[in-house]
Structures are given as structure tokens and as C-alpha cells.
Amino acid sequence: MLQRYLWKLLPKAQRQFLLGRLSVVDRQVVNRSMSANLCYPQPFTQRSCLFIHVPKCAGSSVCAALFDGWSPGHLPLYWYEQQFPEQFADSFKFAFVRDPLERAYSAYAFLRGNELSLRDRPAQKLVSHYRDFDDFVARWLHPETIQRQLHFAAQTDFLTDSLGHLALDFIGYQEHLERDFQRVCEQVGDAVPLPHINSSQQRRTAPARDFCSVRTRRLVRRVYQRDYEMLGYE
Numbered sequence: 001m002l003q004r005y006l007w008k009l010l011p012k013a014q015r016q017f018l019l020g021r022l023s024v025v026d027r028q029v030v031n032r033s034m035s036a037n038l039c040y041p042q043p044f045t046q047r048s049c050l051f052i053h054v055p056k057c058a059g060s061s062v063c064a065a066l067f068d069g070w071s072p073g074h075l076p077l078y079w080y081e082q083q084f085p086e087q088f089a090d091s092f093k094f095a096f097v098r099d100p101l102e103r104a105y106s107a108y109a110f111l112r113g114n115e116l117s118l119r120d121r122p123a124q125k126l127v128s129h130y131r132d133f134d135d136f137v138a139r140w141l142h143p144e145t146i147q148r149q150l151h152f153a154a155q156t157d158f159l160t161d162s163l164g165h166l167a168l169d170f171i172g173y174q175e176h177l178e179r180d181f182q183r184v185c186e187q188v189g190d191a192v193p194l195p196h197i198n199s200s201q202q203r204r205t206a207p208a209r210d211f212c213s214v215r216t217r218r219l220v221r222r223v224y225q226r227d228y229e230m231l232g233y234e
Helices: 002-009 012-020 024-033 042-047 059-066 077-083 085-090 100-113 118-127 133-139 174-188 214-223 225-230
Strands: 049-052 092-097 170-173
Touching: 024 077, 042 049, 049 059, 049 077, 059 174, 077 085, 092 174, 100 118, 100 133, 100 214, 133 214, 170 174, 214 225
Parallel strands: 049 092, 092 170
Antiparallel strands: none
């Protein structure tokens, strides 16, 4: 409560300056932590679970199936651990992940080819400056820039606890989405169908590795090295 009060006392320009020094994931943590009526989400309580929604990893479909379309936003695991330690300890903690190359291309195609809300317009404008996916990766996708854009932030930034560990009970893979979602259903005690939501209108049907350059694959591997290593995509 005191932290929130002191934060609000800062002039808006100073708050914006401080937030600008953080990664996009940490900025969300600060904004949510300083908001009023901070409580553990009721949809999670009802299912005794905690879902970490990694951008462009089928999270919207999972939320539609399990939480009637309600979304927790893209808050990292460590935030729940620190804010709600009792619920964190008692909940079935899960997330879905994706091959980093396929996820990066999916985010690019989604932003490039869909009619988006006002919130996503800056990201859409960003990707429109590049000729194609290869050009985007070569000129923009770097370790320091992905920390500034939510759609391209590393998956492990959302999935690790305060000690940097993958402290989840289950990690599902988009490559085996139906199978792994059924395992989640078994844990939460409710078998529900999984809809397909938030797909890109311009995404190619072939895997990204089949049409992007070798240089692009190497650059993506370098940028998302921790994701490749910790999530088993070596």
C-alpha cells in the first residue's frame, strides 16, 4: 500500500522515465503491482490453477477454453510467486511454449497481417518498416530490442521464478497442442474443446524454417538462446 502511494506521488514524467528503463515484462509487473484492488484472479481460484500466458503461444485459445475468454494478461511467473505466495504454492502452474523461430515469425505475421486494436498499433507500425521476415530479423531482432516489445520478448522471461528457474508443474508445447491441452484438462478436472483464436491472416502454412534464410535461423537462435536451451528446442 505504501509503495503504491509513493509511486503515485512521483510526477508522471518521472514514472515514465523509470518504466522506460525496464524490460517490457518488468514494466507490466510494476504497472500491475501499483494498481488498486490487487488480488489473485478468481478464474484461477475456481480451477486451482495458474496459467502463464506467453504471447503467441496459443494462450488466447487456452483462455477461451478454460476461462470463458478472460485473460490474465502477460504477467510473469515470478510476479505471482511474490504477490500471492500461498496461492502460488497450492496451484497447478502451467504454460504453453513454442519453437522460438516459429513464434517470432507468428508474431511478425500477426502484426503485419491483422486488423489490430489501438494497443498493438505501435508494434504493427514497427514491423511495417521491414521488407519481410528476413529483413526484420536482420535489422531489428536483437537481444536488446526484444526486451522492449511484448510480442517478441523471450518466453523464459515469463516462465521463470525469482531465482531464474522454470518453476512450473507443466509446460505444454504448441507442436503437440491438442495432446498437451488434454493433459491440462485432466489436471483441472474439466474436459473442454480448444478453439483456434488469434491466428494471422497472412501467415504461411509452411514452417518458418522452410522459407526463411539460414542467416535468419542463426540470428533467431542467437537472440533466443536461453529459450532454446531451457525449453528443450536445441
